[in-house]
Amino acid sequence: MNIQENISLKKYNTFGVNVNAKRFISVDSVYKLQQLLKDEKDLFLLSGGSNMLLTKNIEKLVVHLNIKGISIDKEDDNFVYLTVNAGENWHEFVLWSIEQGYGGIENLSLIPGNVGTCPIQNIGAYGVEVKDTITKVEAIEIETNKLVSFSNEDCAFGYRNSVFKNDAKGKYIITSVGFQLSKSKHKLNTSYGAIEKELSKRNIQNPSLKDISDAVIAIRQSKLPDPNEIGNSGSFFKNPIISIELFHELKSKYPTLPSYPVSDSEVKIPAGWLIEQSGFKGKRFGEYGVHEKQALVLVNYGNANGEEIYQLAQHIQNTVKENFKIGLEIEVNIIR
Numbered sequence: 073m074n075i076q077e078n079i080s081l082k083k084y085n086t087f088g089v090n091v092n093a094k095r096f097i098s099v100d101s102v103y104k105l106q107q108l109l110k111d112e113k114d115l116f117l118l119s120g121g122s123n124m125l126l127t128k129n130i131e132k133l134v135v136h137l138n139i140k141g142i143s144i145d146k147e148d149d150n151f152v153y154l155t156v157n158a159g160e161n162w163h164e165f166v167l168w169s170i171e172q173g174y175g176g177i178e179n180l181s182l183i184p185g186n187v188g189t190c191p192i193q194n195i196g197a198y199g200v201e202v203k204d205t206i207t208k209v210e211a212i213e214i215e216t217n218k219l220v221s222f223s224n225e226d227c228a229f230g231y232r233n234s235v236f237k238n239d240a241k242g243k244y245i246i247t248s249v250g251f252q253l254s255k256s257k258h259k260l261n262t263s264y265g266a267i268e269k270e271l272s273k274r275n276i277q278n279p280s281l282k283d284i285s286d287a288v289i290a291i292r293q294s295k296l297p298d299p300n301e302i303g304n305s306g307s308f309f310k311n312p313i314i315s316i317e318l319f320h321e322l323k324s325k326y327p328t329l330p331s332y333p334v335s336d337s338e339v340k341i342p343a344g345w346l347i348e349q350s351g352f353k354g355k356r357f358g359e360y361g362v363h364e365k366q367a368l369v370l371v372n373y374g375n376a377n378g379e380e381i382y383q384l385a386q387h388i389q390n391t392v393k394e395n396f397k398i399g400l401e402i403e404v405n406i407i408r
């Protein structure tokens with residue numbers, strides 16, 4: 073086993089925070105991972121590093137999950153069933169699927185991170201969540217070192233949520249994800265306002281999978297910072313779900329308050345709006361700040377440390393709470 077010492081994790085987390093791993097190993101097969109688990113159980117798992125904020129050096133052994141490969145398990149006229157290993161880059165997998173003519177994940181283009189972590193927070197964008205295409209999640213149970221399989225139902229998916237953030241947290245290492253993608257009669261999802269607008273701007277009436285992907289890429293590039301240029305972890309907070317009573321109270325005070333229906337008694341509010349109205353959008357505090365085009369995204373301009381970004385997040389939470397009586401939940405994993 074090739075364990076390295078004192079490795080900077082700056083290039084392994086999309087926030088670009090410079091902390092060190094005391095010990096670091098990159099693992100490229102399930103077999104090697106199981107060999108490692110025989111000796112080491114107290115691990116810090118690192119995949120695409122796109123949903124974490126590191127605030128200090130990591131004392132545990134950092135295991136970079138780098139298991140690659142895509143296989144076709146079966147297919148019929150309408151669907152293909154794939155197993156995709158955890159270390160595959162998410163966006164490259166999306167582009168590959170589109171090239172093959174496989175549909176279902178085109179709206180999830182350009183999301184940073186790797187395939188192995190997509191089920192944990194049930195990545196979603198532009199009217200689609202990854203849970204709708206996942207058939208199974210394979211993982212090693214750390215305690216027993218055995219490979220186990222979760223069905224879609226076992227994953228208990230919710231909005232930016234799954235069993236891997238709850239009961240199963242810290243107990244498994246995801247090694248691959250199974251997908252069911254369409255080969256024909258694709259169910260295109262173009263009803264999200266921004267996609268509709270982008271397609272009509274491009275004069276596209278009957279979009280292909282690639283047209284939708286291109287539109288999503290253009291929308292994301294216009295709003296969200298590229299982690300290769302400005303460190304970030306996408307949406308830092310979840311969009312809060314509030315009671316209809318509080319919604320009516322706020323709406324009469326703030327008529328422009330946007331909302332999405334959730335149920336008869338609840339609505340979802342864009343956190344970006346609450347943060348913008350609280351005066352944070354585009355605010356820069358030295359090396360870190362709030363993105364100028366999307367207030368839900370906190371950014372590292374280069375040399376910020378994670379702790380100060382976390383303090384800004386808390387300041388935003390307190391201010392939004394005071395202004396709107398809404399508690400914002402942090403979506404990114406804070407490593408303290």
Ligand code: EPU
Pocket residue numbers: 196197198199266295296305306307308309310311330342343344345346348353365366367368403
């Ligand atoms: N808004 C503002 N100011 C802002 C940002 C947003 O007022 O600075 C308001 C606007 O009214 C806008 C509405 O929020 O119409 C919605 O904004 P947007 O379409 O950008 O989506 P979002 O709700 O802010 C969510 C996801 C994103 C995903 C987009 C598109 C969460 C936490 N975030 O953001 O996911 O790309 O929808 O579907 O649900 C991510 O998770 O990292 C992520 C980027």
